[in-house]
Amino acid sequence: MVRQNPFVSLVALLPTLAVSQQCDLQFDGRVPSDFDTATFNNDNGVFDPNNVFGQGLSLGSLVQLPKSLTSLFDQNTNPVEVTIRQARVQPRRYQLVFLESNDFSTNQFVLKTGTILGANTEDPDTLQLFGNVNADNVQTLFSTPFTEDVFHNFALTLDFDALTTQVFYSTGTDELSAQTDAVANDVSGQGQFHFGVLKKGLNGGDDIVKNGEQEDGIDEGIIFGGIFEEDSSDGCISLSA
Numbered sequence: 001m002v003r004q005n006p007f008v009s010l011v012a013l014l015p016t017l018a019v020s021q022q023c024d025l026q027f028d029g030r031v032p033s034d035f036d037t038a039t040f041n042n043d044n045g046v047f048d049p050n051n052v053f054g055q056g057l058s059l060g061s062l063v064q065l066p067k068s069l070t071s072l073f074d075q076n077t078n079p080v081e082v083t084i085r086q087a088r089v090q091p092r093r094y095q096l097v098f099l100e101s102n103d104f105s106t107n108q109f110v111l112k113t114g115t116i117l118g119a120n121t122e123d124p125d126t127l128q129l130f131g132n133v134n135a136d137n138v139q140t141l142f143s144t145p146f147t148e149d150v151f152h153n154f155a156l157t158l159d160f161d162a163l164t165t166q167v168f169y170s171t172g173t174d175e176l177s178a179q180t181d182a183v184a185n186d187v188s189g190q191g192q193f194h195f196g197v198l199k200k201g202l203n204g205g206d207d208i209v210k211n212g213e214q215e216d217g218i219d220e221g222i223i224f225g226g227i228f229e230e231d232s233s234d235g236c237i238s239l240s241a
Contacts, residue, residue, distance in 0.1 A: 023236035027193070029227035030074055037063055066223060072153055072173065073226035073241060095198040096127075096222065097154070101189030106134040108187040109156060109165060113146050127152060129167060131185040142167045142179050155239070157232055158187045168239065175240040193229065197222055 029046060041049050041060040049059050098110035109131055115124045127146045131139035146152070155168040155176050164182040197220065201212015230238060 022238040023230040023232060025228055025230050027229040029195070029229075030225070031065065035065065037061075037065065064221070069223065069225065072151070073228065073238065093200045095194075095200075097193075097195045098198075099158075099187070099191055099193055101191040103189065106132055106189065108132050108158075108189065108191065109141065109185065111154065129154070129156075131165065131183075132187070135186065139183070139185065141165060141183065141185070142169060144169065153226075155237065157182070157237060160187055163187055168237070177239070195224055195227060 031046070035044070037060045039060070040047055040063055041058050043049065047059065051059070053059055053062055093112060093116050094114045095107075096111045096113060098107040100107050107130075109129065110133060111127060111129050113125070113127050115121050116128060121128070123145065125146045127144050128140060129142040131141050144152070150171050151173075153170045153174075153176055157166040157168070158164075159182060162182070163184065163186050165180075165185040165187060166182040167179045168176040169179045170176045199214070199220075201208050201214050204210070204212030230236070
């Protein structure tokens with residue numbers, strides 16, 4: 001749950017390198033160094049093992065812990081690699097990070113990659129950050145090439161009173177820098193902060209979520225590190241270790 005203060009910064013860093021955030025934490029999703037994949041199948045105080053991952057699957061069977069990587073704000077923690085068995089044989093849409101309202105009616109923001117339905121995506125290998133998906137005209141808050149072999153760092157500051165969102169971004173070990181001002185974006189509705197690989201299916205008609213088809217036999221994955229939520233009500237924002 002995220003609405004604990006009028007301001008909150010969400011940091012969901014696609015692979016990074018370095019150490020430790022600066023502000024008071026509200027949620028810490030960094031993986032403790034003593035975790036192994038089996039820990040994800042039990043109550044562990046960080047990740048919920050009871051979410052729906054697919055028929056016959058457990059969270060521990062979907063994650064790997066790459067020991068050779070640390071992320072921008074990691075300290076004595078591990079990044080987590082989420083892997084799924086699916087193929088990139090047809091254009092797809094992948095949701096990587098999103099805030100979902102309490103009534104499940106909208107995502108107040110969502111980070112996507114791949115071919116986005118209803119959008120003119122010239123290059124599917126693009127990270128696209130969208131505002132509230134129920135807006136009359138859904139905003140593209142920020143986009144950048146999803147280049148390989150480089151770490152992509154994101155932070156979002158959400159103002160639940162003024163209903164605004166500000167985007168910060170960097171690559172590698174560079175300090176996060178503002179990419180937007182605080183722009184109008186309806187973040188009301190409280191909700192849950194999600195990260196992972198949500199891959200939309202094919203041939204699902206009007207409901208690709210429930211009826212879409214997924215292929216077998218191909219491994220895909222993405223590495224997350226430095227995932228946390230901090231209190232920015234006093235203006236504090238962690239931009240570097």
